[in-house]
Amino acid sequence: MASGKYNSLKDLDNFDTNVDTNMFDTPSSSEGLDYAININMDGVSGNMDTGSSNKNTTNTNNNNKSIQDTLDEPVLDTLLRDLNNVWAKMKQVLMPTGNQNLLRDWDLWGPLILCMTLAIRLSMSAPENQSAMVFTITFIIIWCGAAVITVNSKLLGGKMSFFQSICILGYCIFPLTIVSLITLLIDYFIIDLILVLVGFAWSVYASIGFLTDVRLSQKKTLVIYPIFLFYFIIAWMILIE
Amino acid sequence: MDPNYSTIFDLDLEQNTEEKAKNDLEFQNFVMSNDENVGKMTSNNNTNLGNASFTNIENNNSTNNYSFWNIEYYSKYFNVDTKDVIERIICTIFPKESFFNKIDANPDLYGPVWISTTVILTLFVTSCIANSLVTYLKDKKGDAKYNYDFSLLSFASVTVYTYIGFIPLVIWFLCKYFAISLGLIDLYCLYGYGLSLWIPAAVFAILPNSLLHTIFVLIPGVISGYYLYYNIYPYTKRCDNKLASIIIFATIFTSLIILILIFKIVFFKFSV
Known part of the structure; x- marks a missing residue:
């Protein structure tokens, strides 16, 4: 770090x-x-x-x-301190209205943990012959998607640093990861649908709160649309499990 | 190229020019206007202009000096507002006005990138819904478990990205060969926005009826064929070689028909 x-x-x-x-x-x-x-x-x-x-x-x-x-x-203290940092940032994503300075100090451990959890969760419930592919696709979508969105907003004139943007996009998957774990327990499609919609809205809302740049007022939709697509495809993959 | 290096380089240059300017101010006689001094002055002006544009990039993100490998180089292709993008999409769905007039020498790559991605995701989502709907309709007791097919997502990405990445390149090479002045980025922009028709069309893949599928594949197919012809023909017409139009449009229509067939066979296939 x-x-x-x-x-x-x-x-x-x-x-x-x-x-x-x-x-x-x-x-x-x-x-x-x-x-x-x-x-x-x-x-x-x-x-x-x-x-x-x-x-x-x-x-x-x-x-x-x-x-x-x-x-x-002791090594344990070091690890615990980092984990505490990660947890603090995750809480920040769940309550995006509060102090937003915590995510300025970027790290990629949180996104990695969330991405692994989601990929393992999705590949667990995938059909037998597709679980490896589901894992790979989830991984590729999250990392490449975050990278492409970051490059996109930089090209449109955003000023945020590359890894910070990836960190925020990665942490904002947290609501969807929680939903994906809850849907493991619930078997009713309607409840799943509602939960996924809530998680999706939450993720988009949180990430927009962190990423919005006031200078890009004319291009705001152009910056937000890819973020919307990114969380939409992740939410869709959770839903069709 | 590392931007830091260019900064250092420019700062050095600035210092030098400042020193030079000082010297010039001290020792030059402008009234005499001898040739050597004029030459010096213009060269100084040029370097100053260079510095000015560099600081502009820092402030406004307008790009002139970045190399091809630098990310900032491409930001001139993302110089669009929300309004522009929407107008361009409407211009492709109702091709009444020439697309190249519409974009007005400001082709963007935002549209091609995100419209093709949207097409891929829409095709994947709608074919998933269609598949589960058909499974449900065929077996009303609900015994049959629907299994989604993730390979559709990778297949859609490969198809659409290949079409959007490769075909404009081929046409550009053909244009170069026949000396037709069509820019590569213009062609990418034309093709990318042309795909926006497939987003509403893909929604109709949900309807579980093969006749409706054929209709909703053919309508956007015909419109995008007309759209490409309408926009590219004015350029090929001017070429003296009659073969140019034939070869270019053969390439365009063959690739379009292949795309339509792939869409029909792979994504618009779930019917009762």
């Missing part, structure tokens, strides 16, 4: 300057210095814990634990 690294580097930068200014402010009082370092350490550790979201910065008491370098921490 290149952007993650970048964030932490930036934070270290802040950390240095903060220490300097605080040291010059209170050169005689050791207590003040201590306090300054504590605060700054908190800032750094908070960022390490939750990536770019600055939520978890209130644990002033157990500094010893959170000062710990990421090089020395």
Whole structure:
């Protein structure tokens, strides 16, 4: 995650300057210095814990634990932190009205997990001789589709970076993935249809919220239409299972 | 080409020209207007213009300087509004006005890419519905389990993308050979928008009746044949070689008939 690294580097930068200014402010009082370092350490550790979201910065008491370098921490912690990031972004997609900054820090793990889940789910219920093909087609549609949509909106004049757009499109499959897992349990076509429609609308709504560029007012439909097609074909594949 | 490099290059150039300009300002006598100085001035102006257009690209995304391999190179083929696209689609469904007049030397690739994709998805979806409907009608007890066929999706993609990607290229080569001035992108645009007729037609593949299928394959087929003839004939007519029209239209109509047959046999086949 290149952007993650970048964030932490930036934070270290802040950390240095903060220490300097605080040291010059209170050169005689050791207590003040201590306090300054504590605060700054908190800032750094908070960022390490939750990536770019600055939520978890209130644990002033157990500094010893959170000062710990990421090089020395157990692998499990590292993995859990990444998984937490992914989960936070998925929640963001489910509630797209909230803070939209979380998806600025792109990663491709979430899209990969969602894509694998959906592909495995679809190939499970495919006819015997087609399951491999269904898996492949799902995979190709999601990744190539996201890439083509991104290139399309870039060519129309959008300014979003390539991988960020792919990340958003990938995360916005989440409602449809949930629906596909629920339809495993339900056997009534009408209920499936309604669920898939809801999931489809949700995905399109969320992705448009994240991807819409105000500068493209004349071309908005041209940008949205491919996104609509993309989620439509995924929804259709879920429905006909 | 890496855009960063071109930026660095241009910045260097700008510095140089600025220095030159300074020197020129200091040592030149404009009243005398000797030839060498004039030459210098124009060359400076040219480089400045180049820089200006480069900054324009940064701001407005209008492309002049990008190479063929750069993605930004193609953004001049996506320079359309929603209104343009809709007008162009209407112009292909009711071919009363020449399509090349309509696009007005601004051919786009947005239409060809997304119209052909829409045709593929519509054909897949409607043939799925038709297939399940026929399975249901044939066996009203509901015992027969309908199995969808994903190979229809890949087959539709291969057929439509080959048609849209390959045939305009062949016609373009023929035009080059007979020295007819038709651009490749113009032909792609013409063919791509021409496919938009198949989107409503594909919906009728749901009706489980082979006679209706034949009718709804033939109607768009005839209209798109007329549309291609109407738009390309004015260009082939001007060519002195009489063989040109014959060969080009033989290619166009043969490929169109093959496309219609494939659609009829593979996607419009589910009937009671």
